[in-house]
Amino acid sequence: xxxxxxxxxxxxxxxxxxxxxxxxxxxxxxxxxxxxxxxxxxxxxxxxxxxxxxxxxxxxxxxxxxxxxxxxxxxxxxxxxxxxxxxxxxxxxxxxxxxxxxxxxxxxxxxxxxxxxxxxxxxxxxxxxxxxxxxxxxxxxxxxxxxxxxxxxxxxxxxxxxxxxxxxxxxxxxxxxxxxxxxxxxxxxxxxxxxxxxxxxxxxxxxxxxxxxxx
Amino acid sequence: xxxxxxxxxxxxxxxxxxxxxxxxxxxxxxxxxxxxxxxxxxxxxxxxxxxxxxxxxxxxxxxxxxxxxxxxxxxxxxxxxxxxxxxxxxxxxxxxxxxxxxxxxxxxxxxxxxxxxxxxxxxxxxxxxxxxxxxxxxxxxxxxxxxxxxxxxxxxxxxxxxxxxxxxxxxxxxxxxxxxxxxxxxxxxxxxxxxxxxxxxxxxxxxxxxxxxxx
Numbered sequence: 001x002x003x004x005x006x007x008x009x010x011x012x013x014x015x016x017x018x019x020x021x022x023x024x025x026x027x028x029x030x031x032x033x034x035x036x037x038x039x040x041x042x043x044x045x046x047x048x049x050x051x052x053x054x055x056x057x058x059x060x061x062x063x064x065x066x067x068x069x070x071x072x073x074x075x076x077x078x079x080x081x082x083x084x085x086x087x088x089x090x091x092x093x094x095x096x097x098x099x100x101x102x103x104x105x106x107x108x109x110x111x112x113x114x115x116x117x118x119x120x121x122x123x124x125x126x127x128x129x130x131x132x133x134x135x136x137x138x139x140x141x142x143x144x145x146x147x148x149x150x151x152x153x154x155x156x157x158x159x160x161x162x163x164x165x166x167x168x169x170x171x172x173x174x175x176x177x178x179x180x181x182x183x184x185x186x187x188x189x190x191x192x193x194x195x196x197x198x199x200x201x202x203x204x205x206x207x208x209x210x211x212x213x214x215x
Numbered sequence: 216x217x218x219x220x221x222x223x224x225x226x227x228x229x230x231x232x233x234x235x236x237x238x239x240x241x242x243x244x245x246x247x248x249x250x251x252x253x254x255x256x257x258x259x260x261x262x263x264x265x266x267x268x269x270x271x272x273x274x275x276x277x278x279x280x281x282x283x284x285x286x287x288x289x290x291x292x293x294x295x296x297x298x299x300x301x302x303x304x305x306x307x308x309x310x311x312x313x314x315x316x317x318x319x320x321x322x323x324x325x326x327x328x329x330x331x332x333x334x335x336x337x338x339x340x341x342x343x344x345x346x347x348x349x350x351x352x353x354x355x356x357x358x359x360x361x362x363x364x365x366x367x368x369x370x371x372x373x374x375x376x377x378x379x380x381x382x383x384x385x386x387x388x389x390x391x392x393x394x395x396x397x398x399x400x401x402x403x404x405x406x407x408x409x410x411x412x413x414x415x416x417x418x419x420x421x422x423x424x425x426x427x428x429x430x
Contacts, residue, residue: 063308067318067319067322078307092293096293099282100281103285106321106322
């Protein structure tokens with residue numbers, strides 16, 4: 001079996017998403033750091049792996065893939081017998097429920113949480129001023145999303161079903177950054193969402209990603 | 216078999232995406248118009264179908280689904296033997312390639328093209344002023360995305376492979392709105408992207424969606 005290579009930066013939420021999945025599946029891989037500060041993600045060599053010049057990029061022998069959520073989907077299917085079961089096997093209907101919650105992360109949770117992480121975590125880190133208008137707007141949007149999650153999480157332990165799937169996993173990187181900011185209150189004020197956050201951030205696979213962040 | 220109901224508005228790109236898929240699969244369905252001008256999408260009844268108060272929402276008997284791309288995925292899998300084959304069957308690797316191009320649509324094409332459609336098509340229609348700064352920024356972003364498509368479309372006739380799949384279908388609504396604006400030049404100036412646009416916009420299923428728009 002070809003060795004998996006994941007190219008990326010441990011600071012990037014998309015890289016973290018792919019890394020978490022690979023750790024959950026307990027497959028061997030080689031991490032190739034991409035020095036974004038030095039512009040390596042825009043080099044000709046890297047663009048042959050990801051034509052959008054973004055991290056991460058995935059290689060398994062001759063097979064190449066980019067887009068973090070396509071990478072997690074592939075790894076979860078290809079290594080279905082290894083590590084954590086991250087899919088919802090069964091009928092097309094149960095698979096569709098997982099797909100729906102993955103789409104909710106991508107189109108409802110991610111836009112608001114990414115903007116908040118940028119304003120409240122990355123900008124202060126980079127010495128840039130936070131735009132309070134953008135924060136207010138996106139806190140209001142994220143609050144509405146989390147209201148839906150709060151209701152959903154009274155019906156099932158995780159978003160798609162009663163066990164942890166890709167739909168939950170995809171949330172981890174942005175949640176992690178927001179927990180270190182005042183936006184943490186949006187999770188804390190919702191008991192089911194808060195318990196879900198505590199549960200998924202405690203996973204050993206996620207701790208391994210955090211350990212890479214600290215290196 | 217339970218009758219499919221699709222709730223939505225023919226003006227909405229997300230509704231159009233789901234409609235196109237259902238027409239391609241040639242499955243019978245009942246379209247339920249949601250009067251967004253009257254706020255029907257925020258009514259208690261509608262929120263039980265889509266808790267985010269957005270269109271479309273899908274019903275098949277007791278089974279309910281929202282998020283347009285989750286609906287197309289379900290319909291393509293559930294009705295695999297009907298109408299157009301919109302998936303890429305085969306190995307996990309070939310499926311992953313389709314997933315990757317679906318992710319590209321969702322995370323690269325859609326953000327820039329949706330902002331341009333809003334500024335160049337919807338705002339003038341609503342009598343609102345176009346923000347030229349937003350237009351310039353997003354035309355530059357979309358140009359970079361279409362450069363990648365141009366290269367990809369020299370390698371295969373459609374984005375994921377040599378036949379039309381969900382990855383192509385998901386682009387139709389935003390492409391349609393942009394073709395009626397000055398952003399059309401971004402497609403026209405790229406021969407392979409332009410041929411692809413001509414091909415996918417000529418599909419009978421898309422014509423049926425356009426006919427609903429004109430009603």
